[in-house]
Amino acid sequence: MKREEKKGRTRAELSAAAHELFAEVGFDSATADAIADRAGVSRRTFFRYFETKEAVFFADDEARFARFERELAERSKDETAFAAVRRLLLELAGELMLDRKRARLHHRLLASSKSLSAHDLELDMRWEAAIAEALAKDPRSAAAALLPAPLGAKMMAGAIMGVVRAGLRDWFEGGARGDLVERAQFAFQALENGFRPASTGRA
Template sequence: MTVGPAGAGGLRERKKQRTRDALARAALELFTTQGFEETTVDEIAEAADVSQRTFFRYYASKLEVAFAVQEAVEEHFLRSLRSRPPEEAPFEALRNSTLAAWDTMEEVIAEMVPVELHMRTYLVIESTPALLAAHIRRSLATEETISRIVAEREGLDADADPRPRLAVAAMSGALRVAARLWSEGSDHSVRAIRELAAYYLDHLTPALIGPWRD
């Protein structure tokens, strides 16, 4: 069978994606077994059976490859939020898209890395200052994107109306509490973090507006 120009192009792109995924998987395996700071680019390239030069064709640094899978997860959440029914209230849409993204995350990253490896990477991020600082910066940028999606859903100007940013900040705070408790616990499964996320998101509104004393 002869492969035409379009088919050849598609084959090249699939090969590139496989190499990119192999590098991400090799990097996360090394980060979670021997540490981020202790891992070199040469070790990642060797584990993926490519050259250092090839590594830098796909990723600018160890820091970038450390968040490659997380970036895919974040994009998945943003798609989930954009697809929520317009009749859902803002916080309801945020909650439902968060849980829906957890429920379908494996489908998104399965070809890149096992979900279990992705979850172990969270623990490395929490315990590595350079990764934690980068994670906080990335989270702030993602929160701004989410705020603008919420504002657009509601027909608001995100720069004039404080509600989208406040709602997203409140949600992010609840999720950070859930993630911290998850990382400190013994069950590091997707199910465990999803349950904690749902629990704290469901308690957020009562905590903000309801009385705390019986």
Template sequence: MTATAPETRQGTAPTGPGSQPPGRRERKKQRTREALVDAAFTLFAEKGFDATTVEEIADAVDVSSRTFFRYFASKEDVALTFQEEQTRAVMAALAERPPDEPIMTALRRTVVEIARACERGELGFDPDRFQCLLGMMSDSPTLLAGSLEHAQKKQQLLTRIIAERMGTDPATDLRPHVIAASATCGFQAASDVARRHGDAFGSLSETIDQAFAILEQGLNS
């Protein structure tokens, strides 16, 4: 069974049964938000993350800095929209994995699938934006810290999804917490190796695959 990621544009309104199409005001807000993200990544690619200012991002869209802060809490928040899209895609794809698939195998295949989609520009991902984000995290300790904080916050959601797959209660079962933490650490370790050592272990998706293979096989082997 092949998992399919949802629409990856940040903030896109649902279109499933019973949902209402967004009104004109919401569509305008969404266009402004997307324009800010597009402008930000254009500037990030040209100038780098640290050299780009909120004022420059707002000016590129012809809005005020005050308007910018209605949509984003910070410059880091804009840069990490891509990571948020990745996370949503991973959570959705994991929920679609076969229920009898071992949990670490399901996690490995899901995370590698989404990483490959980011690299290849599949499932709605922009590969240039993905590479831009990876480069910025190598150059900016502030953004890297924000990325790690984001992953930590999402770990609780991942724990719940894992518990549901296992048919257990995370309030009384430690296993979903340990598995979620291991998956988070495996991804972060692979990302760190990719940033520090370039292509020594292959592409990022290949490095992630190797990291999760270690987890899947067991650390004592």
């Protein structure tokens, strides 16, 4: 096994062990030592991969955000910033559906810990800032046409993240059932339409 593959495997095993322990005893009661023991590695190894237990909890979220930023920056010149944000967020919605059990656990733990909720809010603000920056740099953005940058871009990014937060909260409150991608598609359509009701075709 190559070194990078081994590191990736160890990182994944630590993440899995951490979430198992969080599910059993709660985030606040779990310790780095217990996570390392569950994964069958030393405490030193744990801290070689993660600085804190918050870091291991948010490892997947941080990886998704890093990928989102990279792919948003590397998008085709023909694709608008808004279209790219929409596409990438729909892809992320699809990923959450692949392991609904873990997604529900992650959400439940977030709601049960003030420290995790605070970190999650900080991460949300980073998502919003990244979206706003991309929209502000794209003259084709609807936000740029309505309001001067960066205000229009910031408002649009805030609206997008508001839709994301509300949609995820509703999905989790419903037991993470149903098609999250389909819900997200409807939500983005409503956002693009300014939340006006769809036309009935009547005069």
